[in-house]
Amino acid sequence: MNSTERPRLAVRSPADLIAAVPYLLGFHPAESVVLVALRGRQIVFAARADLPPPGTAAAPAARYLAAVLRRQRAEAATIIGYGPAARVTAAVDAVRHELGGADITVLDALRVGDGRYWSYLCTDPGCCPPEGTPYDPTASQVTAAAVFAGQVALPDRAALTAQVAPVTGPTREAMRAATARARSRLGDLLRPVPAEELPSARAVTGPAGTAHRAALELSRRGERLTDDDAAWLGVLLTFVPARDDVWERTEGSDEHIDLWTDVFRRSEPELVAAPGCLLAFAAFRSGHGALAAVALERVLDQQPDYPMALLLDDLLRQAVPPSRLTDWPALNDKRTSRRRRR
Template identity: 50%
Template structure:
């Protein structure tokens, strides 16, 4: 089931709201402040900040307020996780900012040790000073979220671990497969380059995986790479759509072909919000030779964002930028996450005849509000 096909989850109480947060984020938060932005009856986006964080609560509040005002958010719910000394300053700063902008606050809760407190409700019968116990397993939210295809991992580290590179025997097998794929790629390029060229001079020998100069000079090489790459991408799509997976040699072959940007763009242009695409690129990111991870990690970030897996998207784009800080597709997705843009914007882009390929540029990546550098994650 795709994210867009998932049935809505109804929240009827504070306990339901608390139970929904792990499924909205993709993991169970701790020592965090979580903000749920609502437009109409739907969640627009969810943001999470570490507590205590390296960013002043007032700065986070101002940044959040600009996003809420841009998207004309109707209502906000805030849930803080941890002791009062950590949660209260952040909650108060957020509430003050929301009040100044006339944005309605549904509730402001603090959760700690199986109890919750409301900063809004002052009725001791409803919300006693010692807090109110809750059991998320007694609500229907968890079952409904699982049915809708949502997963709540134990914490953010577990999300990162879910796409961590394989090691041991699995890594050795992938290293050997990548060596074979490199040789196969060299043979493909040399074969296309040595074909009759109607009098054109032969190209100089190119380094392994460095086909850029040859591609620009020889259309036959570009065509050979594009044909092989499109076939590898389409075969991978068919395999995971059917619930099966690629062999090590197939992952390695796909990964060396994705270095060629037209092949990467073919995969990107055919990305959807189907969960099997998240499974595909998660599997490739785990198994790929780490220096080749920028392309598949960027594709994972994009498909995860489209399907509502915000934490996974953030971690995947971090993985891509760790390999290549200037990788244009990763930088673009990083900006999307930074601005809390909704996946619905893709519908407008897909209405255009072509989706432009992102270009490298020399701009310095600005400090991200969402992510580990500032302690905030986002989910849509």
């Protein structure tokens, strides 16, 4: 699910809407069913699900998408299926059925493929020919406006996943060595700390805050952390109180997204959970739900039981709007900190 709290795109036709979808999602969908939801005349978000595999029921994906629209209080939606008719039609029919039961108006239902689109609702061959209506997204004013506003649509979801993939080769070897040095440095930091004080990690929270502020300053200047600084920040964030202190200061700005993308990609496998979740949270707050999702997928693949990842994954699946989290997480609130810091 992606919020559309970004530069507005004027959509005046099915072709315009099809051109807008990749910028609403962040990538060009394929083998997908997409819902573009509206309140009044304003597009409020887009939701996507994979087309069910051949021979598989479409109802579960349809119920999920309808539930997303209900939680977002959508009033109407256009359904767009990407792929061959044999697979798209069943998925679109299932979604139409679920939206009807949810009292959400279906404005149109389209299938897109091979540079053409078809409407399941329009039966007038004068405007909806049986052979489909050709369209050229590169000629749309929507595409031009999105590009001018700095919005990006990656070629596919795999390209989005590649943006958070771990570094390899010499960069990985350098980070492995830097992480060993960071662990040794952490040992020196904790050596004088009494054993009974270690769970609170007070000795770590201050250095983590200092490292985080310095890293953000570099990110704002468009500079990259050194291997040692990236490894040091990653090692410190393995302490939950230190991570939560940084989490409370994580925003949806480009600087925060760039920082956590870099640290996430460079972290050793056993250290990816905290920076990956912080990236997901920053991306979620900025409205980049797809980026948040692929970051969480990688975290949960590495650490399936990591509580922060499970919490954020639930937020995405429940389609909680980023606007509801303006002042969240309030980790300095004693009523919530005990529940979240685990």
